[in-house]
Amino acid sequence: MSDLTELRLGWGFSLLGGVLIMVGAVVSALVGTDDLAMGRFAGALGAGSEAILLFVVGALTLFFGYLAHRTWNDEPIVAGILLVVIAAIGWGVASLGSDFFGLLGALFVFLAGLLFLLPPALSSVKALATAWVDPPWSANPFLPVSRFSSSERIVQRSSAVGMRGEGFEPSNPYGTRP
Secondary structure, eight states: OTTOOHHHHHHHHHHHHHHHHHHHHHHHHHHHHHHHHHTOHHHHHHHHHHHHHHHHHHHHHHHHHHHHHTTTTTOHHHHHHHHHHHHHHHHHHHHHTTOHHHHHHHHHHHHHHHHHHHHHHHHHHHHHHHHHHSOGGGGOTTOOTTTOOHHHHHHHHHHHTTOTTTTOBTTBTTOOOO
16 A cells, blocks of 8 residues: 555546546436426426536546546646636536535545645645755855854855945945945
8 A cells, every 4th residue: 555645546536536426417317307207397407407517527527537647647736726626616516406426526526636736735845844944045155154144144145246345334235335
């Protein structure tokens, strides 16, 4: 189970969510067919249109889940955002009727989108934490951070680029003439 990463789980959840949304589309089509047989034309029209919308949302879920797993393996942010948006659309469509499978599928698609967004978010937080602990100016050879205060760093930085004698003084850090 060591090779079970967030991206693989996201792919599995997107497939499961897409299949559940498709099952919801079939159930909605069956309910529409039953309503049509009973003579309730408005209910049949509503259930049929819901079935078509759920089928489209399920197909888009499966398509973007496949692209996230194969083609967009380097771009999980795009796949995650698209899956979260599709989950919101699926949730809206499935909540119009009482379609349990569509709602459950939309929930899995939402979780898949979050799982695709998790690795880039963690790497961004790690990069931010690294930059916070080890600031970029600490790697500058002209600025030994441990020995000088911030005003002395400004003086040292300016002398490294040749601003000494051109109106620069520690109380005037921008080098403008008074």
